[in-house]
Amino acid sequence: MTNKPRVRFAPSPTGPLHIGGVRTALFNYLFTKKHQGTFVLRIEDTDQNRYVPGAEDYVIVALNWCNIPFDEGPGKEGNYGPYRQSERKHLYKQYADQLIQNGHAYYAFDTSEELDLHRKQHEENGKTFVYNWHNREKLNNSLSLSENEISQKINSGEPYVIRFKCPVDETLQLIDEVRGTITIETNVLDDKILFKSDGMPTYHLANIVDDHLMEITHVIRGEEWLPSLPLHVLLYRSLGWETPSFSHLPLILKPTGKGKLGKRDGIKGGFPVFPLQWIDPKTKEIASGYREDGYLPEAVINMLAFLGWNPGTEQEIFSLTELIQSFDLGRVNKAGAKFDPEKTKWFQQQHFQNTDDSLHVEQLKNILQNKNISSSFDLNKIVGLIKERAVFTNDLWDLSSFLFIAPSEYDEKAIKKAWKEDTASLMHELTRILTDIDDFSSENVSNIVKSWIKSKEIGFGKIMMPLRISLVGSLQGPDLFEIMSIISKEETIKRIESTIEKI
């Protein structure tokens, strides 16, 4: 690559950005950063009716949380602003006019109602209404009307749209970086509206104009745009502009069943489909987010990168830096990928385990502070003991809470399994043994208790399991002697005695 690429992520602020959108942003980011290029955020808000307040902020916060910030965009003005299409409104009309002058577009006066009627009638006959070369001469537009009629209509303020005049009898060879060459006949295309009667451009026009004006070199977007590619390429040609390179990313599909991953799948499957929590401003409905569910952004990014891409090696755990180094558009898959929440959890676990212990200690400290628990325990040691079975930060507390708070109730199943007739007297005897131990290191306690059990000629489980119930409340947790050593001799004995009393 000779010149540094400029890429853009161009969401529409109609709701929270879902993980498919984040994946698109990520691939744009990885690609451009690999080549020291620029990542632009452009807000495509040409449809005022669908604007949702907060959606734009959400995109920005989400990208920042994921550590894939944009270089230019709203609030980060570069030389190509403004970056909201609603603020660029004045730019588009001239290009629509240019297309009309060149004969590549025309005015159309058909109302929505008329078009709906056409569609309905065709549907009843089992056909589809297509507005293009085969009927455009007969419809209510500047191709069928006289000069006089046209200027009269326009001057009298009759609403009109501007449609693209799609060329006839041409075979288009389109190049997509991930799919190769795509062939399509222009005759099957329709004359898409470029400019709406409300004075706003449609997505197609605005998108092409902005990509050109912002000097975007590579368009990387979701597969749902593939059907629009011929129109876009034709527009570049009609405007006499150089065409950027196009890559269409495979869709992210539901984990089970058919179709694109949607909001409902998350609710049904109990996993987030959004990077951050989103509260709908109208319905107050809450959609869960990866951030709030305790996922590390590194894990989410890593998981997303592997949805439709792979490095071709057996390495699966990647940092963002490594992803940038390894990313290659040529290795993007063509087929849609089913989303796998289990694998996402695995990525989280891997990244959680790779996180430096000191950060986990900080997190645990915060949790204790929030719970108003003051403790003199060695948190480093505790983290080392429980970390391997933790996946989320909150697990740090769940797995260690019994150290800070003595169990108040005991798991019934565990009691049934481990607490027998003679257990109480054995536990009494154990407290006497423990009382005499001066060096309460886990190693020393372990040696003494184990040899005592051996001398009694009973099974280890007979002592260890009730002891675990006494200290933890259930048959879970790390090495018992480590636990005893941490909570101290006095606390250990206290807990055993209290358990004997309660059961």
Next chain:
RNA sequence: GCUCUGUUCGUAUAAUGGUUUAGUACACCUCACUUUCUAUGAGGAAAUAGGAGUUCGAUUCUCCUACAGAGUACCA
């Protein structure tokens, strides 16, 4: 319906026109280790959608069928 795109173990994917008994990861099963729960380690089961063609040879190239997805708005 029409147009476009796609199809390797349950899932995500690797590989190559022959060296493949098609590799890896998640999930699943077994064993080991923890006399607990995890985690971990070892092992197991599991796939080239179907049919033609090109070829000495195809999972890899071509075509057809099936299935799937997307698009088909004065939405993006």
